[in-house]
Amino acid sequence: MIIQNKEEFTTFVENVKKINNYTDPIGFAIARVDRGQINSDKILQASYPVVNWKENYGSAAVFISALIDSGIEIDFNKSEFVATITKEFVQNCIDKFNPFLKEAKEDAHKNVQVIKYLNEQSDLNDLFRVVFIFDDVAPKSVEAVYLKLYALSLAKADLRSLNLDGAFGILENVAWSGNTPIELDWLRANEISLKLNGKYPNIDSVDKFPRFLQHIIPANNTRILDSSKVRFGAQLHPGTTVMPGASYINFNAGTTGAVMVEGRISSSAIVADGSDIGGGASILGVLSGTDGNPISIGKNSLLGANSVTGIPLGDGCIVDAGVTILAGTKIEISQTEIEKINQANDKQLESKTIFKGAELAGLNGIHFRQDSLSGIIKAYRSTREIRLNQELH
Amino acid sequence: MIIQNKEEFTTFVENVKKINNYTDPIGFAIARVDRGQINSDKILQASYPVVNWKENYGSAAVFISALIDSGIEIDFNKSEFVATITKEFVQNCIDKFNPFLKEAKEDAHKNVQVIKYLNEQSDLNDLFRVVFIFDDVAPKSVEAVYLKLYALSLAKADLRSLNLDGAFGILENVAWSGNTPIELDWLRANEISLKLNGKYPNIDSVDKFPRFLQHIIPANNTRILDSSKVRFGAQLHPGTTVMPGASYINFNAGTTGAVMVEGRISSSAIVADGSDIGGGASILGVLSGTDGNPISIGKNSLLGANSVTGIPLGDGCIVDAGVTILAGTKIEISQTEIEKINQANDKQLESKTIFKGAELAGLNGIHFRQDSLSGIIKAYRSTREIRLNQELH
């Protein structure tokens, strides 16, 4: 059945959605996969040129219908579904997408463009897979893990919003030579010939995750000076700059505004617009020192060089260079400064002298310093403007 | 007109220099350029095999004369001039350089070697450009920015001596795949086919600047263990070693002697011979915490691991591991130590107990420590020899 016009297409999609238990997928996409050199059943990587996340349900219906027409059964009660793409599948989609084939170019109808490309290939070689995520529970396939990491890195899903439980167990640890993942066992099996003929591959990393820049095209004003510094699954808001010194941004971590990053944004940490993570500064992650509580840094805050932050910070905060603030750090604040800090916050600090770091979590406008004549860690009202707060008050 | 001998060449150059308003260029060179994949008018990178900086004015006269003979007008009152090289230009230069063609090899007559190479090409494809800088004001072209960065990185110009105002605005932010700059828009326009056919390029960085090692051949005793750690436009004196941990050297920053670099040398910071920038140590830059005052570190100084230095230091100084010294840091010095420090310096400290970091800026032989039994930051006369000063006194 070749669909002749857009009205027919709309009707077709409506009919597909009437299939028993039919569920719109949260996310779906077509990947080119890299398979194991020794074990071709192992998926080492999935590259998605187009990612659909809570959108384009018509294309999803086309793909699902094509699978069913190919005799493949989809259990919509399962959390995800993955299938290898066949010529038959592609032809079926081409027939359904017929009214859009001509206009599918540049930014229009990207899913149709993918199908058109596949339709031009003489052999698909089991290299292409379609994946659907119906329920955001722990992923079960490499393809689903990659699709969620794409959704995060493309900012189609919020950081910390997706279930990635068990992702480390699903992904294969491989040697990355450029964009190509290589099984370590394959290197071992071929070490003698590779080394003796001078063809041993140049390995950039050995990891379960690829790098952000292997899959994601950043905004025109985003800069990443060393691709190793940003793991795939990180999210970088346009205007973010990642310098190459001691910086690092883990997956499911990143920025929600233009941020200068010269330090570490550990897993699940998020930094907001206008903030500056100084050279060697560490924001602790859920896997490293924060008891599982992810850290957010507000807008227009400054973490000085080689500082360590183990508590969330609000807007307009400063942690001085070399200063460490953890949840248990005792911090002295004078009565005058408490009053000034209270003016910048909804939450009001009580009248006392010594606070634990955790008590100051998330407050705006705090400047953390170490008094160099006494060694005491003290907090003051920072001189930084708190724009957000001024609007609120 | 083919010049027959070196005397004729000298006369020719003298005549060219009599052209109205003729100005010897501060710098000039011939570049191979990388043009935008989408917009070929955009220059993404300029690679100079030979850089002339306050030298080789005869070659400049040949190039300028060849441009004028091609009907191109040069306004010597402008700060810079750039033109695409034509076959006609090359032939004109060959005729003028005729007396040098045979001996132009190895280290002799490098500009002539460039022209000879271009003369052998069947088609120049708009790939080669000649640039002249007549006045060191804010650069106006990508070629001029690159030429200035070359002058800095080749140590033909002193660090901080060139006007780079607006350079960030002139350079295009691109994806670097090896030495090839790629427009981000081109990646976007071709993402589907590149990813589906497995040809998506491996991206090393996304930045306006290339890396030092993409353009510069370091001295035989210089080591850079990770190319991402040194930005193009940095200057590394022979014998400098840059380790791969937390180190970084920004453009217009670097070393003026053999230095061990395991920390960050921020923009405009300069470190002198025999000094050691420990693992994770930060020297603040003009864009990060020094109020625009660039920091110099003298000879034979040591910045301990994870220390932070926000003031200039003289020779033979030590900042202990983990210690932060900023302009506003209060530092205690005993009378005995003040006297010892004064012996190592021309500038004499007054008799008091507490100094601000800024008051100690640039002094020789100071050891900054944090007393671990009181938390007080104290300064002592370091045990490091101050060679320069001993010669002076």
Add this chain to the structure above:
Amino acid sequence: MIIQNKEEFTTFVENVKKINNYTDPIGFAIARVDRGQINSDKILQASYPVVNWKENYGSAAVFISALIDSGIEIDFNKSEFVATITKEFVQNCIDKFNPFLKEAKEDAHKNVQVIKYLNEQSDLNDLFRVVFIFDDVAPKSVEAVYLKLYALSLAKADLRSLNLDGAFGILENVAWSGNTPIELDWLRANEISLKLNGKYPNIDSVDKFPRFLQHIIPANNTRILDSSKVRFGAQLHPGTTVMPGASYINFNAGTTGAVMVEGRISSSAIVADGSDIGGGASILGVLSGTDGNPISIGKNSLLGANSVTGIPLGDGCIVDAGVTILAGTKIEISQTEIEKINQANDKQLESKTIFKGAELAGLNGIHFRQDSLSGIIKAYRSTREIRLNQELH
């Protein structure tokens, strides 16, 4: 003479060993070498597909016998011997290995596999060299340095157990483009043509040492997120993870158990199982601040983010984030904590209040903190379990 069966082979080896002064080599292997582009006598790199270290003496006898049969004299009193492999040498070995040729595949008889590979080459082009180390003194050849670095990185020799004196002087400082070492002089000699034709190589580093991953295939559960972070000659126990932020592991340093590495393990430093080197943490090396005493960190210890450790630590220790402990750091310990610490150690601390870092070297279960209300560095009994010690007591 073609050996017909394994008994003949055994007899053959016994006879070879009767050669006057014959010595079993500590290590031996066959390398493919990279020679200088300008000076082909210079060995720039040696790649060993199979490394024999205190093992496979039969294969050593075959190789030595083949050299002697080729008229090459070996002085067993010298510490090492290197020779270029000829077709004659290969044929001789093939004849001796005859009983093993068929079964030499996969994990069996790797030295024989190397010879079989060489036997299939039409021309050896002076690319292959055999090296023997008879005495572990200062290495004299590039091949011997590489063989020792392989022994360390493959964990065939313990860290710090091999003599590497003068290795820096033997290795050539080269530009690394992928796995290919390039003489800097060659780049200089060809800079004009390379840059003008757009073929200037992409340089990853300039160093005497290659990277660990250029030569070593790590265990399946080892991860190295950035190849520049681990120098060849480092040793990584299976399960070790090296993150890309501020981490670095130098040669002759590494881990003896599964360790999370986000900081610097300097030359000669060793970290034991279950320990965690936090983001930007520095373990000082023999070349940087420890007066030549290499530092070991015990099991299950934690070096917090941006901490600095200049003394050896036992099991179950913690250095808080941002804290620096050097040999001379004065540390306060209360009587109660001294007693608790003594319970976790064989060595007993005396009853006093102030200790120097060096006095606490190697002790188990110490938690180093800076009191944020006084700036005093204090030590406590850590809350970390000390498994090893519990077994002992």
